[in-house]
Amino acid sequence: MFIFDWLYRQVDYINGETDEEVEIFVDKTYFYYMRVIGFYPYLSSKPRIWFSIFHIFTFVTVLIINFWFLLMNSIYFFDLSLVLFSQEVHFLLLTCVASCILIVNTTHRRDFSRMHRFMMNEYYDYNEGHSTKMDELKEEDRKEKFNLLLVPLFASLNGAVVLFASRFIDTYYGTFDAKEYDINFLLPFPCRNLEVIDTSQGLGFYLILFSQLLCITIMLPLVITGGGLILVFVLLDFIRQLKFLLHKIESSEERALRLYAEKFGGARPRGEGDGIYGDEEFLRCYEVCVNKCIDHHAVLLSVFENIDDFMHFNFFQCFLLGSVIIALSANCINTDSVLPGTVLANASLCLNEIGYMYLLSIFGQRISDLSDDIRYYFYNLKWYNCPRGMRLALLVIQEQASRTLAIMGAKILPVNLDTFSRVMNSAYSYYNILNAV
Numbered sequence: 001m002f003i004f005d006w007l008y009r010q011v012d013y014i015n016g017e018t019d020e021e022v023e024i025f026v027d028k029t030y031f032y033y034m035r036v037i038g039f040y041p042y043l044s045s046k047p048r049i050w051f052s053i054f055h056i057f058t059f060v061t062v063l064i065i066n067f068w069f070l071l072m073n074s075i076y077f078f079d080l081s082l083v084l085f086s087q088e089v090h091f092l093l094l095t096c097v098a099s100c101i102l103i104v105n106t107t108h109r110r111d112f113s114r115m116h117r118f119m120m121n122e123y124y125d126y127n128e129g130h131s132t133k134m135d136e137l138k139e140e141d142r143k144e145k146f147n148l149l150l151v152p153l154f155a156s157l158n159g160a161v162v163l164f165a166s167r168f169i170d171t172y173y174g175t176f177d178a179k180e181y182d183i184n185f186l187l188p189f190p191c192r193n194l195e196v197i198d199t200s201q202g203l204g205f206y207l208i209l210f211s212q213l214l215c216i217t218i219m220l221p222l223v224i225t226g227g228g229l230i231l232v233f234v235l236l237d238f239i240r241q242l243k244f245l246l247h248k249i250e251s252s253e254e255r256a257l258r259l260y261a262e263k264f265g266g267a268r269p270r271g272e273g274d275g276i277y278g279d280e281e282f283l284r285c286y287e288v289c290v291n292k293c294i295d296h297h298a299v300l301l302s303v304f305e306n307i308d309d310f311m312h313f314n315f316f317q318c319f320l321l322g323s324v325i326i327a328l329s330a331n332c333i334n335t336d337s338v339l340p341g342t343v344l345a346n347a348s349l350c351l352n353e354i355g356y357m358y359l360l361s362i363f364g365q366r367i368s369d370l371s372d373d374i375r376y377y378f379y380n381l382k383w384y385n386c387p388r389g390m391r392l393a394l395l396v397i398q399e400q401a402s403r404t405l406a407i408m409g410a411k412i413l414p415v416n417l418d419t420f421s422r423v424m425n426s427a428y429s430y431y432n433i434l435n436a437v
Contacts, residue, residue, distance in 0.1 A: 169341025316409030327430030364415030
């Protein structure tokens with residue numbers, strides 16, 4: 001049928017950058033986690049394609065069902081309780097974010113595969129033997145990666161644990177009369193009885209309970225943690241490559257001397273200091289080493305475009321929704337409430353959101369700072385001793401490197417510490433508005 005043919009063509013397109021080596025590398029890097037949550041499903045055969053569609057459809061359906069109930073409850077709680085309203089809106093936005101992450105990551109499989117192909121091949125091979133500097137950078141990454149991976153894992157599990165704890169605290173220490181307003185507090189998300197379904201007892205209660213438990217304990221933690229894993233693995237690897245490029249640029253003269261010695265049996269070029277640049281053979285060796293740095297830089301620019309295309313929308317919605325969530329949560333904390341558990345949950349979720357945004361901002365800032373350093377490192381090369389052709393090449397790379405690399409949320413919002421501070425200021429402004437109302 002026409003629809004099936006169109007579907008298979010779309011699958012072939014998004015799977016165009018994938019091969020067996022990339023799939024093995026992704027599975028090994030993430031311990032099959034991307035398969036479990038549907039970020040990187042198997043698409044090698046028609047049965048696997050349909051299973052993957054069912055897998056992703058199930059995830060999105062559960063999230064949409066919870067989105068609808070949270071939306072209905074948010075409208076009801078708006079005039080009843082600001083604390084309950086804030087919590088419902090918070091999880092409403094989280095289900096929206098999780099659905100978008102799942103859909104965007106699946107449809108951007110080409111970028112995902114291309115990024116990991118470069119990671120698998122170490123981006124660029126200088127053909128200069130084993131590098132102790134790369135070993136040092138990998139060891140630094142290993143330690144930092146272990147610590148950073150705890151952030152998305154803690155944030156995801158903390159949200160679920162605190163939500164369940166809040167129900168217990170509200171039940172035994174709160175003074176809110178749920179029965180008066182026909183609200184079921186036995187559910188993870190407090191829910192009023194709707195005309196279409198009775199959530200107080202019977203089948204309706206168990207269906208809603210199962211859906212909420214599935215969303216809170218599995219869907220949201222898995223998807224949000226998965227997004228954090230990709231962030232940590234991909235961006236840390238890219239940052240390591242930027243540092244390695246800076247090292248190679250800085251050691252260009254030393255590398256050229258080694259190359260000269262290899263070509264001429266351990267000999268050194270004629271002259272001392274800058275005088276060695278009078279040796280034409282050494283200049284050729286120097287040009288080879290610098291050109292490798294230029295090629296490495298070009299590869300990094302290409303990979304960065306894939307990273308930006310893959311992550312820009314998810315970064316944007318995180319910052320866009322973050323200021324609203326922080327403002328609502330802060331207003332709840334400052335409000336005398338008969339629901340102490342829900343206030344505690346809002347405070348915890350607010351801290352999670354701030355931590356996630358700060359983590360994104362730190363990565364974006366580090367990439368921007370390192371990309372600025374590249375320009376200065378190229379400028380500090382002894383270009384004044386080079387022939388005209390090399391000077392022109394370095395002039396071009398100077399102009400190219402003058403444009404700072406910055407992950408742009410939705411292509412309009414730079415992800416860095418300056419944006420983080422503006423979002424926090426916006427949240428404070430929204431908080432003041434809510435207090436004034």
